[in-house]
Amino acid sequence: MLIKRTRGWEVPERDATPESVYSRRHVLAAGAGLAAGAIAGDAFAQAPAGDDPTAGLYPAMRNMRYRVERELTEERIATTYNNFYEFGTSKTIWQAAQALKIRPWQVKIEGLVENPRTVDVDDIFKAMRLEERVYRFRCVEAWAMTVPWTGFPLAAFVEWCKPLSAAKYVQMETFSNPAVAPGQRATWYPWPYTEGLSIDEATNELAFIATGIYGKPVPRQHGAPLRLIAPWKYGFKSGKSLVRFVFTDKQPKTFWETLAEKEYGFWANVNPKVPHPRWSQATEELIGKNGQRVPTQIFNGYGDFVASLYTDRQNERLWA
Ligand SMILES: Nc1nc2c(c(=O)[nH]1)N[C@H]1C(S)=C(S)[C@@H](COP(=O)(O)O)O[C@H]1N2
Ligand SMILES: [Mo]
Numbered sequence: 370m371l372i373k374r375t376r377g378w379e380v381p382e383r384d385a386t387p388e389s390v391y392s393r394r395h396v397l398a399a400g401a402g403l404a405a406g407a408i409a410g411d412a413f414a415q416a417p418a419g420d421d422p423t424a425g426l427y428p429a430m431r432n433m434r435y436r437v438e439r440e441l442t443e444e445r446i447a448t449t450y451n452n453f454y455e456f457g458t459s460k461t462i463w464q465a466a467q468a469l470k471i472r473p474w475q476v477k478i479e480g481l482v483e484n485p486r487t488v489d490v491d492d493i494f495k496a497m498r499l500e501e502r503v504y505r506f507r508c509v510e511a512w513a514m515t516v517p518w519t520g521f522p523l524a525a526f527v528e529w530c531k532p533l534s535a536a537k538y539v540q541m542e543t544f545s546n547p548a549v550a551p552g553q554r555a556t557w558y559p560w561p562y563t564e565g566l567s568i569d570e571a572t573n574e575l576a577f578i579a580t581g582i583y584g585k586p587v588p589r590q591h592g593a594p595l596r597l598i599a600p601w602k603y604g605f606k607s608g609k610s611l612v613r614f615v616f617t618d619k620q621p622k623t624f625w626e627t628l629a630e631k632e633y634g635f636w637a638n639v640n641p642k643v644p645h646p647r648w649s650q651a652t653e654e655l656i657g658k659n660g661q662r663v664p665t666q667i668f669n670g671y672g673d674f675v676a677s678l679y680t681d682r683q684n685e686r687l688w689a
Contacts, residue, residue, distance in 0.1 A: 421586040421593075422472065422491065428584035429499040429519045435575075437503045439655070442514035444583045446657030451590045452508065453609060454558065455543065455550035463590035468549040469610065471594045480616040481536040490594050494580070496529055497521035501584070502577060507639050507669045509603035509689065513653040518598055519581030524572040532568070532616040540565040540621035541597055542613040559628065564608040565621035565635070566599065567678075575600055575674050578611075601671040603637045603689065636687045638679070641665035643688035650689070 449463050456462035474490040499519050507513045543562035547553040553560050577598040587593045592609025599606050605625050625633035641651045652662040
């Protein structure tokens with residue numbers, strides 16, 4: 370990662386090498402694909418972000434507590450290779466996702482909370498302090514990326530929601546609008562996309578609500594205007610474009626669990642030793658690195674932060 374290191378626990382994002390510079394160097398170093406890269410980059414630059422009223426909040430300060438030994442994934446790779454079934458089942462949904470309207474955007478806070486309410490996403494922005502964190506991200510399909518997310522700790526948001534002590538889980542739901550999301554017209558899927566964490570997971574310092582990426586508002590294909598990032602779990606846990614948080618005493622039934630219970634469980638922590646029923650999880654492909662594979666790490670390398678969450682849950686299916 371080509372960042373100028375300073376002492377202290379945070380550096381302003383403007384001190385980091387701009388991703389565009391980094392990408393160009395990387396392409397040059399690779400000695401191939403410069404023209405194609407430039408064209409893809411230009412196409413990306415035209416993706417609308419100008420209508421986002423939070424644009425002025427970026428870049429936010431980088432929190433250096435979360436260090437990653439890997440190089441950042443190139444922006445044009447991460448932003449054009451996505452899973453967002455609401456817009457189609459291929460990886461190239463980024464253009465289709467531009468149809469999503471991100472204002473007005475209302476968020477419901479429901480269930481076991483002091484005051485169930487509906488808030489405007491911009492009220493959440495007013496209440497939360499944004500920071501940047503570089504995290505590894507691992508899809509259950511055995512590809513991985515390393516990206517700088519901007520957002521706020523889910524723990525701060527949970528506190529703001531004022532859950533009752535009876536709340537043991539937080540369920541998170543994606544928007545529902547088949548008119549703009551053609552994937553939601555496929556009625557065999559259990560829409561809306563639903564995910565969830567236990568309260569102790571949700572208040573672990575790693576759990577993060579991302580509102581930005583690469584020092585800009587998060588584009589629609591990555592889950593604008595706000596999406597979960599739980600970096601120690603397989604990517605499907607990190608629901609996008611969230612509209613509803615339900616605090617509950619029951620483990621929520623999730624989208625992928627409902628579709629294929631034997632393949633995707635509730636806990637879904639990353640583990641190289643527990644294969645998916647149809648493929649190995651021992652290694653992962655770093656996207657945008659010419660097919661380079663590296664060993665998978667338990668808890669995606671975040672065991673120091675999260676392993677203790679599971680010491681009393683050894684009888685559960687923790688790994689996928
Ligand atoms: N609403 C919703 N959230 C979702 C998905 C989805 O299809 N719909 N896909 C998940 C999966 S499988 C992955 S790997 C990540 C991908 O995030 P990215 O496209 O921002 O890299 O989003 C997760 N969140
Ligand atoms: Mo995924």
